[in-house]
Amino acid sequence: AEAVNVLRKRCRLHVSGQNVPPPLMSFDDLRSKNIHASGYTEPTPIQRQAIPTLLAERECLACAQTGSGKTLAFILPILMSLKVPSDAGIRAVIVCPIRELATQTARECRKIAKGRKWRIRALTRSMCLDPKLKDLPIDVLVSTPLRLARLLKKKRVSLSGVQYLILDEADKLFEMGFVKQIDSIVAGCSNPKAIRALFSATLPDSVEELARTIMVDPVRIIVGEKNS
Ligand code: ADP
Numbered sequence: 001a002e003a004v005n006v007l008r009k010r011c012r013l014h015v016s017g018q019n020v021p022p023p024l025m026s027f028d029d030l031r032s033k034n035i036h037a038s039g040y041t042e043p044t045p046i047q048r049q050a051i052p053t054l055l056a057e058r059e060c061l062a063c064a065q066t067g068s069g070k071t072l073a074f075i076l077p078i079l080m081s082l083k084v085p086s087d088a089g090i091r092a093v094i095v096c097p098i099r100e101l102a103t104q105t106a107r108e109c110r111k112i113a114k115g116r117k118w119r120i121r122a123l124t125r126s127m128c129l130d131p132k133l134k135d136l137p138i139d140v141l142v143s144t145p146l147r148l149a150r151l152l153k154k155k156r157v158s159l160s161g162v163q164y165l166i167l168d169e170a171d172k173l174f175e176m177g178f179v180k181q182i183d184s185i186v187a188g189c190s191n192p193k194a195i196r197a198l199f200s201a202t203l204p205d206s207v208e209e210l211a212r213t214i215m216v217d218p219v220r221i222i223v224g225e226k227n228s
């Protein structure tokens with residue numbers, strides 16, 4: 001317990017919630033081949049706490065500044081938990097506020113998933129127009145809120161098998177006014193076992209409020225100061 005507190009203090013990690021899992025001391029503890037391939041040696045502070053939290057199937061609200069490695073913090077536990085690619089339908093959804101970010105996030109996720117046959121797809125316009133969209137093999141779908149909400153409304157995509165829903169850049173999702181779309185995506189991920197997580201660079205009241213309404217017993221993780 002002492003080592004845990006020392007590490008958290010050194011990393012300026014502030015956590016709250018019930019039975020928060022201990023932070024990751026090193027990537028070696030994960031025994032993940034993916035991470036060795038990507039060449040990272042040490043986890044960033046947000047990765048140290050968010051990875052074990054999501055692996056423990058706990059919902060979380062994670063706040064750390066831009067450039068702090070939040071993408072790896074969610075995609076690594078998702079891939080480790082899904083274990084292998086599967087044709088069972090979409091099992092993880094990552095929502096990003098703008099298309100460029102969705103494309104970039106999908107690319108970063110693929111980099112981490114290197115060497116395995118994971119189907120990580122950013123939802124493109126041409127995919128939306130594809131009548132066979134439902135049959136496309138996708139493990140992880142990255143999308144903006146509008147595109148995904150529109151497909152859901154038309155029942156052209158099913159999220160009922162989703163195990164992980166990540167709302168990335170949650171502060172921006174709010175600033176940009178996507179509350180309605182987020183609500184319908186959250187509702188679409190109807191699996192009672194689905195794990196929801198919010199990642200954000202800042203924590204305005206709107207994000208805290210969303211966390212309270214959509215998550216069960218979440219772990220709150222803040223690196224540094226809340227709105228720096
Ligand atoms: P954020 O989403 O918090 O803004 P990103 O996930 O985009 O940050 O990561 C920022 C950069 O840091 C990326 O180029 C990524 O490859 C790199 N990165 C992520 N994790 C690590 C790590 N553990 N060690 C070194 N670099 C990392």
Ligand code: MG
Nearest residue numbers: 070071168169
């Ligand atoms: Mg990011």
